[in-house]
Amino acid sequence: MxxxxxxxxxxxxxxxxxxxxxxxxxxxxxxxxxxxxxxxxxxxxxxxxxxxxxxxxxxxxxxxxxxxxxxxxxxxxxxxxxxxxxxxxxxxxxxxxxxxxxxxxxxxxxxxxxxxxxxxxxxxxxxxxxxxxxxxxxxxxxxxxxxxxxxxxxxxxxxxxxxxxxxxxxxxxxxxxxxxxxxxxxxxxxxxxxMRTDLPSVSFLQKSFSSPVSCHATGFYPNRAEMFWRKDGEEVHDGVVKGEILPNNDGTFQMSVDINLSSVAPEDWSKYECVFQLSGVKEEIHRLEKTRIRSNESNIMMIIPVAAVVAPIVVLCVLGGIVFIYYQKKNQTKTRSQETASLSVMTDDSQGSNPSDKPLLRRKANPNS
CATH class of the missing domain: 3.30.500.10 (MHC class I-like antigen recognition-like)
Structure with a gap:
């Protein structure tokens, strides 16, 4: 992983x-x-x-x-x-x-x-x-x-x-x-x-284009780690919210640090970098690039061009089907008017998981573990 x-x-x-x-x-x-x-x-x-x-x-x-x-x-x-x-x-x-x-x-x-x-x-x-x-x-x-x-x-x-x-x-x-x-x-x-050291996978996350950008590190060990935002070599504190170090199911850890860039011009975002420091290991520097940010809205925007192309095709197919059905019915009506024998109609239906322990008001001596 x-x-x-x-x-x-x-x-x-x-x-x-x-x-x-x-x-x-x-x-x-x-x-x-x-x-x-x-x-x-x-x-x-x-x-x-x-x-x-x-x-x-x-x-x-x-x-x-x-x-x-x-x-x-x-x-x-x-x-x-x-x-x-x-x-x-x-x-x-x-x-x-x-x-x-x-x-x-x-x-x-x-x-x-x-x-x-x-x-x-x-x-x-x-x-x-x-x-x-x-x-x-x-x-x-x-x-x-x-x-x-x-x-x-x-x-x-x-x-x-x-x-x-x-x-x-x-x-x-x-x-x-x-x-x-x-x-x-x-x-x-x-x-x-x-005593091992596992380096993290670092990514930039954003719920929407107006939301704070989150620098998320996961999979690191041990939990003696620090992460912060930096601009022009100086640590940034304004608009920054640090999360706690949390455990993963595999024994490693994860953490996030958010920064609010709503008042920063888009062209200046690249001046910011996320720094991850693991005890005894050289720091990792991840420069903020818009192309690296994963957000829900970016996924939606990727769908729009596809929909813009597919929608007209669907409309044309529907209109073509209506025209086809119209002429088919017209021809069938014309045919029926010329025939004297009764016709049979066929239909096609498709369905698709220690220390001694003592009660508060009394003591029970047990060996330590």
Missing amino acids: LIFIFLLLMEIHSTAAVTHTLKHFYTTSSQVTNFPQFVAVGLVDDVQIDYYDSNTQRCEPKQNWMKDVVDPQYWEMKTGSCLCAQWTFKADMEIAKQCFNQTEGVHIFQRMYGCEWNDETEEVTGYEQYGYDGEDWIKWNVKVNRWIAAKQQAEITTNQWNNDRVELARKNNYLNQECPAWLKKFVDSGRSSL
């Missing part, structure tokens, strides 16, 4: 520092149709490494190299941990609903935890937080090793957790010691995949 021109555009700096990440996401839902009640996923450098849901009740690897870094027993333990979290989070959901005096409706309860590791400075940062219906609920403060309530309704739970010094010590150890150890192990095993 993508063509990567490595020899011309890649200049890899092997000494460049990289911050690696290990993230775990737990999500339980209430009354969400066509979605598992509980889902758990793990990611290394934003690449999914495992998956579990309440329908299959099995935790499975999502990368081939994950099968080499751990033994089969790991997945049995991980499955048991996720199964326990599934029931724990179901209880957490009910407690959260009670705190907000809710009984029915769609609700989402989430937990995110993990760590970051700089492979040059060896700096490590751990983090964990809970969310309810898209808003922060409780956060772990790494500097003071305490839980912080993001909502008034979470203060009781926060106080209970902060009074458990044994659990706080265990939490601190996991997020600052065990988690980075796992992360380093995963990165080392998946280095050939995680």
Whole structure:
């Protein structure tokens, strides 16, 4: 699908520092149709490494190299941990609903935890937080090793957790010691995949002739990338809207940056260029050319000349058919008037798809994963 021109555009700096990440996401839902009640996923450098849901009740690897870094027993333990979290989070959901005096409706309860590791400075940062219906609920403060309530309704739970010094010590150890150890192990095993660089396919898109021009890059990896508009060597900020880096289904990423050129004369559009920068790789420069812009209106304009030629031909064919039918009927009438025998008429019809998990108001000790 993508063509990567490595020899011309890649200049890899092997000494460049990289911050690696290990993230775990737990999500339980209430009354969400066509979605598992509980889902758990793990990611290394934003690449999914495992998956579990309440329908299959099995935790499975999502990368081939994950099968080499751990033994089969790991997945049995991980499955048991996720199964326990599934029931724990179901209880957490009910407690959260009670705190907000809710009984029915769609609700989402989430937990995110993990760590970051700089492979040059060896700096490590751990983090964990809970969310309810898209808003922060409780956060772990790494500097003071305490839980912080993001909502008034979470203060009781926060106080209970902060009074458990044994659990706080265990939490601190996991997020600052065990988690980075796992992360380093995963990165080392998946280095050939995680440390690769894939260059993007870049194109210019426009909904209509009066719409902003979008510079769209897709298929790049890793997600440490930047893209912006430039004119005469200077970065342009006015009329520019940057989009977020989003994941593709194949493990690569995409992003867009739009620019409004409605006040720029058409002959000056070629002075603008879209610049894409991938970490450790030489920047790509794509000069804006009207012939490279893909838009819905341009497709319509391509159809108009064809229609202008075809329409008269169709009209002539229809008129010719009418004339033919007229004379045919006239001749048939003349023939019938001269015949004395009855005629028979014939017709022709044609049819043509970790850390311990604890309920908000009680604790359930489980091994980390």
